Amino acid sequence: xxxxxxxxxxxxxxMTAASRAKRLDPSLSVTIVxxxxxxxxxxxxxxxxxxxxxxxxxxxxxxxxxxxxxxxxIEALTETRAVEILPGRKTVAVEHVPTRRTSSLSYDxxxxxxxxxxxxxxxxxxxxxGVFTAxxxxxxxxxxxxxxxxxxxxxxxxxxxxxxxxxxxxxxxxGLMVTLVEQGPSVFVALDPxxxxxxxxxLESRGVRVLTGHGVARLRSRADGSVEAVELxxxxxxxxxxxxxxxxxxxxxxxxxxxxxxxxxxxxxxEVSERMETSQSSIYAAGxxxxxxxxxxxxxxxxxxxxxAAKQGRVAGENMAGRVSRFSGAVGTAVVKVFGLTAxxxxxxxxxxxxxxxxxxxASIEGRFQASYFDEAGPARVKVIADSDTxxxxxxxxxxxxxxxxxxxxxxxxxxxxxxxxxxxQLDLAYAPPVGTLxxxxxxxxxxxxxxxxxx
Amino acid sequence: xxxxxxxxxxxxxxMTAASRAKRLDPSLSVTIVxxxxxxxxxxxxxxxxxxxxxxxxxxxxxxxxxxxxxxxxIEALTETRAVEILPGRKTVAVEHVPTRRTSSLSYDxxxxxxxxxxxxxxxxxxxxxGVFTAxxxxxxxxxxxxxxxxxxxxxxxxxxxxxxxxxxxxxxxxGLMVTLVEQGPSVFVALDPxxxxxxxxxLESRGVRVLTGHGVARLRSRADGSVEAVELxxxxxxxxxxxxxxxxxxxxxxxxxxxxxxxxxxxxxxEVSERMETSQSSIYAAGxxxxxxxxxxxxxxxxxxxxxAAKQGRVAGENMAGRVSRFSGAVGTAVVKVFGLTAxxxxxxxxxxxxxxxxxxxASIEGRFQASYFDEAGPARVKVIADSDTxxxxxxxxxxxxxxxxxxxxxxxxxxxxxxxxxxxQLDLAYAPPVGTLxxxxxxxxxxxxxxxxxx
Numbered sequence: 001x002x003x004x005x006x007x008x009x010x011x012x013x014x015m016t017a018a019s020r021a022k023r024l025d026p027s028l029s030v031t032i033v034x035x036x037x038x039x040x041x042x043x044x045x046x047x048x049x050x051x052x053x054x055x056x057x058x059x060x061x062x063x064x065x066x067x068x069x070x071x072x073x074i075e076a077l078t079e080t081r082a083v084e085i086l087p088g089r090k091t092v093a094v095e096h097v098p099t100r101r102t103s104s105l106s107y108d109x110x111x112x113x114x115x116x117x118x119x120x121x122x123x124x125x126x127x128x129x130g131v132f133t134a135x136x137x138x139x140x141x142x143x144x145x146x147x148x149x150x151x152x153x154x155x156x157x158x159x160x161x162x163x164x165x166x167x168x169x170x171x172x173x174x175g176l177m178v179t180l181v182e183q184g185p186s187v188f189v190a191l192d193p194x195x196x197x198x199x200x201x202x203l204e205s206r207g208v209r210v211l212t213g214h215g216v217a218r219l220r221s222r223a224d225g226s227v228e229a230v231e232l233x234x235x236x237x238x239x240x241x242x243x244x245x246x247x248x249x250x251x252x253x254x255x256x257x258x259x260x261x262x263x264x265x266x267x268x269x270x271e272v273s274e275r276m277e278t279s280q281s282s283i284y285a286a287g288x289x290x291x292x293x294x295x296x297x298x299x300x301x302x303x304x305x306x307x308x309a310a311k312q313g314r315v316a317g318e319n320m321a322g323r324v325s326r327f328s329g330a331v332g333t334a335v336v337k338v339f340g341l342t343a344x345x346x347x348x349x350x351x352x353x354x355x356x357x358x359x360x361x362x363a364s365i366e367g368r369f370q371a372s373y374f375d376e377a378g379p380a381r382v383k384v385i386a387d388s389d390t391x392x393x394x395x396x397x398x399x400x401x402x403x404x405x406x407x408x409x410x411x412x413x414x415x416x417x418x419x420x421x422x423x424x425x426q427l428d429l430a431y432a433p434p435v436g437t438l439x440x441x442x443x444x445x446x447x448x449x450x451x452x453x454x455x456x
Numbered sequence: 457x458x459x460x461x462x463x464x465x466x467x468x469x470x471m472t473a474a475s476r477a478k479r480l481d482p483s484l485s486v487t488i489v490x491x492x493x494x495x496x497x498x499x500x501x502x503x504x505x506x507x508x509x510x511x512x513x514x515x516x517x518x519x520x521x522x523x524x525x526x527x528x529x530i531e532a533l534t535e536t537r538a539v540e541i542l543p544g545r546k547t548v549a550v551e552h553v554p555t556r557r558t559s560s561l562s563y564d565x566x567x568x569x570x571x572x573x574x575x576x577x578x579x580x581x582x583x584x585x586g587v588f589t590a591x592x593x594x595x596x597x598x599x600x601x602x603x604x605x606x607x608x609x610x611x612x613x614x615x616x617x618x619x620x621x622x623x624x625x626x627x628x629x630x631g632l633m634v635t636l637v638e639q640g641p642s643v644f645v646a647l648d649p650x651x652x653x654x655x656x657x658x659l660e661s662r663g664v665r666v667l668t669g670h671g672v673a674r675l676r677s678r679a680d681g682s683v684e685a686v687e688l689x690x691x692x693x694x695x696x697x698x699x700x701x702x703x704x705x706x707x708x709x710x711x712x713x714x715x716x717x718x719x720x721x722x723x724x725x726x727e728v729s730e731r732m733e734t735s736q737s738s739i740y741a742a743g744x745x746x747x748x749x750x751x752x753x754x755x756x757x758x759x760x761x762x763x764x765a766a767k768q769g770r771v772a773g774e775n776m777a778g779r780v781s782r783f784s785g786a787v788g789t790a791v792v793k794v795f796g797l798t799a800x801x802x803x804x805x806x807x808x809x810x811x812x813x814x815x816x817x818x819a820s821i822e823g824r825f826q827a828s829y830f831d832e833a834g835p836a837r838v839k840v841i842a843d844s845d846t847x848x849x850x851x852x853x854x855x856x857x858x859x860x861x862x863x864x865x866x867x868x869x870x871x872x873x874x875x876x877x878x879x880x881x882q883l884d885l886a887y888a889p890p891v892g893t894l895x896x897x898x899x900x901x902x903x904x905x906x907x908x909x910x911x912x
Contacts, residue, residue, distance in 0.1 A: 417873030430791035
């Protein structure tokens with residue numbers, strides 16, 4: 001009988017692991033169980049579907065169970081919830097959600113790829129109709145229905161992370177009045193505050209009201225149960241809303257693993273080896289439910305991005321298929337587009353670097369990533385952060401026009417290599433007027449940063 | 457008396473060296489001698505000036521001698537040709553070109569930054585009016601005059617390098633019929649031929665006739681001395697032309713240095729140490745007249761790009777000001793935009809890698825650098841090349857839409873760090889639908905390349 005690979009969770013990590021294992025060893029029997037109605041979807045595309053750039057939610061779904069079976073020979077059971085892992089028996093108890101029928105699936109190797117769930121806002125009134133989060137395609141469909149049927153005029157977005165920022169743009173494109181409420185001192189907390197200030201200006205200039213330093217006290221509903229307003233805290237300002245979107249971070253979905261005695265790390269996510277093994281034999285974990293080694297700080301972190309999940313899934317799939325494969329970690333790369341701007345970061349922010357115990361030197365400059373006669377967006381802002389003791393680059397942040405933020409990949413690569421500022425300052429980066437400048441702002445920033453040691 | 461720094465050549469290397477030395481030690485007396493009428497210009501901007509995107513050639517000039525003197529305290533003598541270096545006396549004989557007056561300038565430290573000259577085409581008829589090259593602003597002004605006064609209809613561009621490609625676009629924008637003649641099997645020889653094929657399609661689709669595998673036998677003139685046609689070889693096809701632009705490569709301008717006994721390397725350019733010292737004491741060289749260490753092959757090469765020249769100039773300036781500074785070399789990064797496409801390379805091509813003695817493994821894929829709903833240009837093509845023995849990445853090439861080629865900086869950084877394909881395949885690259893994809897085509901290409909060792 002063929003070896004049975006069972007995978008809980010059918011998105012970036014789970015799908016990649018399944019495909020990779022099956023490709024390496026076609027004799028494997030590979031089964032995915034997925035609690036939602038879809039496998040293999042791009043949740044990142046959701047705002048662009050609401051905006052109208054993507055026509056139908058189906059376009060965000062790469063495989064159905066049928067196409068996955070036919071094209072890759074992998075079984076996917078959707079609307080099927082894993083209830084309990086029984087490591088001793090090497091089985092997983094599952095429930096078919098619509099019928100509530102339970103059954104048991106056995107495995108030789110199991111992958112926990114349960115991902116994340118949106119962090120819940122602990123305030124009254126959240127159950128009102130018209131209040132949404134986004135982690136599944138169904139969430140997008142629900143928002144789209146609300147937009148179509150209720151024609152909301154005023155949206156309040158709670159939380160200024162990636163998704164909140166992208167939703168702000170999408171809902172403005174749909175003609176709504178949009179207010180973005182962020183508890184912290186600035187939006188896109190992945191950046192240091194002086195960098196995100198420009199994002200806030202861009203939002204305001206496109207008609208998004210930005211309220212930082214404000215949490216939410218409660219949500220108010222109408223008599224019909226639909227949301228009417230958001231009350232802020234501190235103070236008691238009341239912002240009218242007939243659509244509310246909540247994105248206040250995510251948390252790893254680890255209950256299933258924890259109940260099975262699988263060890264969690266200090267971050268609260270599942271502790272894994274470089275080969276994506278958990279503390280239980282024959283059980284692997286990958287994706288946003290698992291920890292990721294941050295290569296700059298050297299510490300395990302939560303990195304709730306699909307890119308990291310997919311790479312971890314690939315490594316897990318290779319190991320489950322009998323190969324020896326290692327995931328070497330991530331460097332905290334992130335990027336977002338907000339109207340005409342793009343913003344990105346990699347490595348540690350100043351704050352994070354200090355928290356991690358580094359003595360920090362930093363520099364911030366403005367410069368162009370294209371010749372001025374090609375650069376409609378104007379100069380970008382680049383901030384770079386280094387370890388004062390070793391001169392090693394620790395991180396960078398970029399805010400600028402459409403061509404600016406992709407340059408963060410250069411920084412991500414330099415961070416992975418552990419380069420010093422001196423080394424990065426001499427990188428042979430591409431130049432031609434439409435796509436670069438003689439001195440890339442990345443190099444200028446490094447040269448300015450070097451003055452922190454050398455005086456000039 | 458203050459130390460005298462003398463710099464021959466007032467462009468990327470010379471200007472950067474002058475500015476850097478003066479900044480580090482304001483007590484230095486810094487003088488630049490420059491044979492042409494301008495210092496500190498962007499010759500790369502010339503096609504965009506002819507195209508009309510840049511309004512006036514003056515905009516391509518960053519400093520005049522006056523502004524350089526006032527803002528940076530540096531003397532620049534333009535239209536002044538260095539005739540002879542006398543290392544024993546530490547003087548340089550110079551000639552003021554308009555008046556032919558000669559004089560002698562003494563130095564404590566000398567920088568030779570004489571750059572390159574266009575390689576000459578050894579054919580009859582080149583002296584016809586309407587035949588141009590481009591290495592100085594004056595060349596651009598002459599072409600602009602010719603366009604304005606003679607209203608040429610048909611241009612022939614000899615040579616399919618960067619400048620030829622950019623000129624093709626510029627002259628099409630001006631409404632000319634354009635034929636591009638390239639002796640080699642494909643345009644943009646920096647790429648392997650299968651990669652440049654897409655550039656040729658783009659040129660043809662924009663109305664540029666591309667004739668590869670054709671040299672030039674001779675140029676024909678009209679009775680008034682203006683160019684009339686280009687005769688090709690082999691064969692004797694005759695292409696009518698009332699404007700001809702020649703760009704068949706460059707060569708380092710080393711005669712001045714060679715006559716002074718300064719040692720040249722095997723490449724024909726000036727041999728330099730990491731500190732940009734020549735074989736003669738107190739004489740430095742930097743920029744396109746000097747050799748560059750190629751960090752992938754480990755060999756000295758000619759790298760006739762302004763980016764490398766500027767970095768070398770910076771290092772030379774620091775050393776001339778008394779600091780200890782080293783240039784660590786380049787990796788052959790290059791990028792060009794051709795109508796709606798961008799193309800780039802870094803490291804070694806397949807051909808170059810084999811010539812350098814590597815056992816080569818390579819892979820080529822198509823993939824998107826943006827989500828399909830943002831990507832108007834369609835998938836990019838990525839080729840990656842590695843050392844079969846060590847799995848070290850040796851080079852990569854990218855041809856795609858406007859957002860594609862800038863990704864080459866990631867490769868340049870990985871090459872500088874000496875990363876293996878395995879390491880590059882796990883880089884934490886940025887993803888959001890408008891600016892990236894979950895699996896960057898760079899990572900996909902690495903994963904496909906890994907199959908050359910691992911079977912799958």
